[in-house]
Amino acid sequence: MSKIKEMFGSMVFNDSVMKERLPHADYKALKSTIQSGRELDPDIADVVANAMKDWAIEKGATHFTHWFQPMSGVTAEKHDAFITPVSASEVIMEFSGKELIKGEADASSFPSGGLRATFEARGYTAWDPTSYAFIKDGTLCIPTAYCSFTGQVLDKKTPLLRSMQAINAQALRILRLFGETNVQRVIPTAGPEQEYFLIDQPLYARRPDLRFTGRTLLGARPVKGQEMDDQYFGALKSRVSNFMRDLDEELWKLGVFARTEHNEAAPAQHELAPVYTDVNTASDHNQLTMELMQKLARKHGLACLLHEKPFAGVNGSGKHNNWSLGTDTGKNLLSPGKNPSQNVLFLLFLVAVIRAVDEHQDLLRISISSAGNDHRLGGNEAPPAIVSMFVGDDLEVILDAIVNKADFNPDEGSYMDVGIDTIPKFRRDSTDRNRTSPFAFTGNKFEFRMPGSSLSIAEPNIVLNTIVADVLSDFADELEKAESFDYAVMHLIRKTIREHRRIVFNGNNYTEEWVQEAERRGLLNFTNAVDALTHFTDEKNIRLFERHGIYTAAELRSRQEIMLEEYSKEIHIEALTMLDMVRREILPALSGFTRKLGEGAQAKKALGVEDCYEMWALKKLSGLMTQMVYGAEALNEALDGAPMDSRLRRAVYSRDEILTRMCALREPVDAAELIVGAKDWPYPTYSELLFSVM
Numbered sequence: 001m002s003k004i005k006e007m008f009g010s011m012v013f014n015d016s017v018m019k020e021r022l023p024h025a026d027y028k029a030l031k032s033t034i035q036s037g038r039e040l041d042p043d044i045a046d047v048v049a050n051a052m053k054d055w056a057i058e059k060g061a062t063h064f065t066h067w068f069q070p071m072s073g074v075t076a077e078k079h080d081a082f083i084t085p086v087s088a089s090e091v092i093m094e095f096s097g098k099e100l101i102k103g104e105a106d107a108s109s110f111p112s113g114g115l116r117a118t119f120e121a122r123g124y125t126a127w128d129p130t131s132y133a134f135i136k137d138g139t140l141c142i143p144t145a146y147c148s149f150t151g152q153v154l155d156k157k158t159p160l161l162r163s164m165q166a167i168n169a170q171a172l173r174i175l176r177l178f179g180e181t182n183v184q185r186v187i188p189t190a191g192p193e194q195e196y197f198l199i200d201q202p203l204y205a206r207r208p209d210l211r212f213t214g215r216t217l218l219g220a221r222p223v224k225g226q227e228m229d230d231q232y233f234g235a236l237k238s239r240v241s242n243f244m245r246d247l248d249e250e251l252w253k254l255g256v257f258a259r260t261e262h263n264e265a266a267p268a269q270h271e272l273a274p275v276y277t278d279v280n281t282a283s284d285h286n287q288l289t290m291e292l293m294q295k296l297a298r299k300h301g302l303a304c305l306l307h308e309k310p311f312a313g314v315n316g317s318g319k320h321n322n323w324s325l326g327t328d329t330g331k332n333l334l335s336p337g338k339n340p341s342q343n344v345l346f347l348l349f350l351v352a353v354i355r356a357v358d359e360h361q362d363l364l365r366i367s368i369s370s371a372g373n374d375h376r377l378g379g380n381e382a383p384p385a386i387v388s389m390f391v392g393d394d395l396e397v398i399l400d401a402i403v404n405k406a407d408f409n410p411d412e413g414s415y416m417d418v419g420i421d422t423i424p425k426f427r428r429d430s431t432d433r434n435r436t437s438p439f440a441f442t443g444n445k446f447e448f449r450m451p452g453s454s455l456s457i458a459e460p461n462i463v464l465n466t467i468v469a470d471v472l473s474d475f476a477d478e479l480e481k482a483e484s485f486d487y488a489v490m491h492l493i494r495k496t497i498r499e500h501r502r503i504v505f506n507g508n509n510y511t512e513e514w515v516q517e518a519e520r521r522g523l524l525n526f527t528n529a530v531d532a533l534t535h536f537t538d539e540k541n542i543r544l545f546e547r548h549g550i551y552t553a554a555e556l557r558s559r560q561e562i563m564l565e566e567y568s569k570e571i572h573i574e575a576l577t578m579l580d581m582v583r584r585e586i587l588p589a590l591s592g593f594t595r596k597l598g599e600g601a602q603a604k605k606a607l608g609v610e611d612c613y614e615m616w617a618l619k620k621l622s623g624l625m626t627q628m629v630y631g632a633e634a635l636n637e638a639l640d641g642a643p644m645d646s647r648l649r650r651a652v653y654s655r656d657e658i659l660t661r662m663c664a665l666r667e668p669v670d671a672a673e674l675i676v677g678a679k680d681w682p683y684p685t686y687s688e689l690l691f692s693v694m
Helices: 002-007 015-021 024-036 042-058 097-101 157-177 201-205 208-213 238-253 279-299 344-359 361-367 393-404 458-480 485-503 512-521 529-533 539-547 553-606 613-640 647-673 686-691
Strands: 063-067 079-081 083-087 090-093 102-106 122-127 134-136 139-148 186-200 258-263 269-274 302-305 319-327 439-441 446-448
Touching: 002 238, 015 024, 015 042, 024 042, 042 097, 042 139, 097 102, 097 122, 139 157, 157 186, 157 279, 157 319, 157 344, 157 458, 186 201, 186 238, 186 279, 186 458, 186 686, 201 208, 201 302, 201 686, 208 553, 238 258, 238 269, 238 279, 269 279, 279 302, 279 458, 319 458, 344 361, 344 393, 344 458, 344 485, 361 458, 361 529, 361 539, 393 485, 458 485, 458 539, 529 553, 529 647, 539 553, 553 613, 553 647, 613 647
Parallel strands: 063 139
Antiparallel strands: 063 079, 083 090, 102 122, 122 139, 134 139, 186 269, 186 302, 186 319, 258 269, 319 446, 439 446
């Protein structure tokens, strides 16, 4: 226990370190900036920088970097040493407030969606004091925002921080109407459950598709999959357990609240869930978690796969984003309390979320859109592409009672008795869990289950914060001018339920009946990322983001361009990798195997045996090889014909032409794998990849 307490946050320049190392007045000023968002006095930055530098050097750091999150989807770093020369043979260790506050990176080398031309290279990184600096690999990492020379946003942190400001401002307006004068800040929180696969590193190294694209582009079904339901929550294998223990310790050093870990449903699949924290910190921590997962896996002779669908026909991986709203006084605004039907503040925030999700289904779907997630959504391990909400039976009864102005009679059977005397009775939750719902209420938070495992959680949380802030703004406008607040607030709750009830669905989201019912309700069904992304810059969305200062129209269009381009590039790389595998490895391997079959068939024919395995396999494989040759040619032609004049046209073409031909090429390859001798197949199979880690 003492070891963990000493370890936790040991590599973080956190509140306790700042309190110890900064002069009291400077500490209070910095603390005020962190808690209230007030601007920091630049003079204090020099004091903070010097304290940071001394602390980091004591911890073994030699360099510092502005750690930021460009639109490439990963983090970025440019390392500078602390050294400053004082003569030809002597240096001193320095780090100034100016270096802490501002850095510079080449803005033309990161995705900008047309915001910056190649020759317009200057970009700035700006210190985010609300996210603690930390030491990683001997380098002091300073979390920063990232913008262009003209001030346009080029990263994921800046709009996230803006969205946090927006929801704070609007939620405070609501709380003041309820007489909550002690609350100074409302904080959106998140807890992202991270799913991932672990496979043997040597096998991973022999699969070009995994190395270049993160998923297997080819591969026949394994002899055993997840049919027996014996992986989920099963005993951890030794190598996996050792990896998880190592990962926990490294994350704890960085102040990441890693807590829950277990086997997931698919073979070789696992999950890590942290304790909830503010969405800015949660986003930073999740980026660190993904980086450390992959780094530490290699140390254990493993490869960590974060793609949404590494294996066809096997459960994919998501990143369930558990979102809620809390106050700086410790109150959860989405906690129903003991009497939710009488908790008017909770009901108002609940219906605000219901309306926000209903009015902005498109943005929630867009926020999790990617080529990888398209393979996962709609499968039996992931929600469908139709956005809907689950609130549970009890809350639905309350909503009915409010609309109908009826009394609510709570279920008194709140304790579970399993019929064994030695097992104590325990309280039953007020609602079940719906694992098929894209957006489910789970007690005191909403679990947004659509995000993919490789996604930055900044994207969905920017949308969630903004759309709820927008509804709260409308609510506050209406309630602030009401003559009778009590009447007005109940009328508003009742009206909102009536107008937006269509988004609430507590049933099985996997059924075809629900798809038809959703269409009757008028809900959106964007079955792929391209269809969703075309609506990102709809006029209503531009007005929404500009109204709350999250994105300008130009910044929003740039993000749409980046996401469409990323979609096309992913598919293009996948197609080239598939062609390389088929032409350079699989066809030559099949040629050698069929030659041996031919020799065997000839030998048996000489003995008078006409009908034999060799002849059957030879005919079957020869036909499949012909399909592969023509399929590879068709895919190559599709790649050559990709339009380059429009990112949208290229994305549509990639979806309709390139992906379709990739699927067609995969069919004969996977069929051949089930016929070819194990020693003659050039790549590790699904059975090897999924069941090799012991």
